[in-house]
Amino acid sequence: MAAISAITVKNSANVDVIFSPLRGAAGDKATALWRVEDAALPMGMRVTLAISTQDNGPKTARRLIADCVVPVTYTDPATGLPAVLARIPAHLEVTLPTNVASSLLADRTVMQMNAFASTAVKAMLASGYADN
Numbered sequence: 001m002a003a004i005s006a007i008t009v010k011n012s013a014n015v016d017v018i019f020s021p022l023r024g025a026a027g028d029k030a031t032a033l034w035r036v037e038d039a040a041l042p043m044g045m046r047v048t049l050a051i052s053t054q055d056n057g058p059k060t061a062r063r064l065i066a067d068c069v070v071p072v073t074y075t076d077p078a079t080g081l082p083a084v085l086a087r088i089p090a091h092l093e094v095t096l097p098t099n100v101a102s103s104l105l106a107d108r109t110v111m112q113m114n115a116f117a118s119t120a121v122k123a124m125l126a127s128g129y130a131d132n
Helices: 102-116 120-128
Strands: 006-011 016-023 033-034 047-054 060-075 082-099
Touching: 082 102
Parallel strands: none
Antiparallel strands: 006 016, 016 033, 033 047, 047 060, 060 082
């Protein structure tokens, strides 16, 4: 298991967004936690990423469960303070069979993540509608 480290991604303006590590997972079912440290926002209004792993019931696979919550914030004109308009939660759950070689799992997970990162899937996420 790797040590927790920062995760850098790009936003829609191609600017780096850094998820800073807050705590590593202490073991199975424990959660590793990252947060985007935007000093302009109170902690409860910052983007978070939480990931945990564990065996499935019969212990024939590993489960990865990831949750990312992105608050949509604005400045309240009456108070001049930041406020949350909405939160956009995303949930990912992946089951990785333990009887498959790690090289095959690596290839398949790269393919899956690239599918989620595709232009078509990004457009569906942005619109809220699946292609028809």
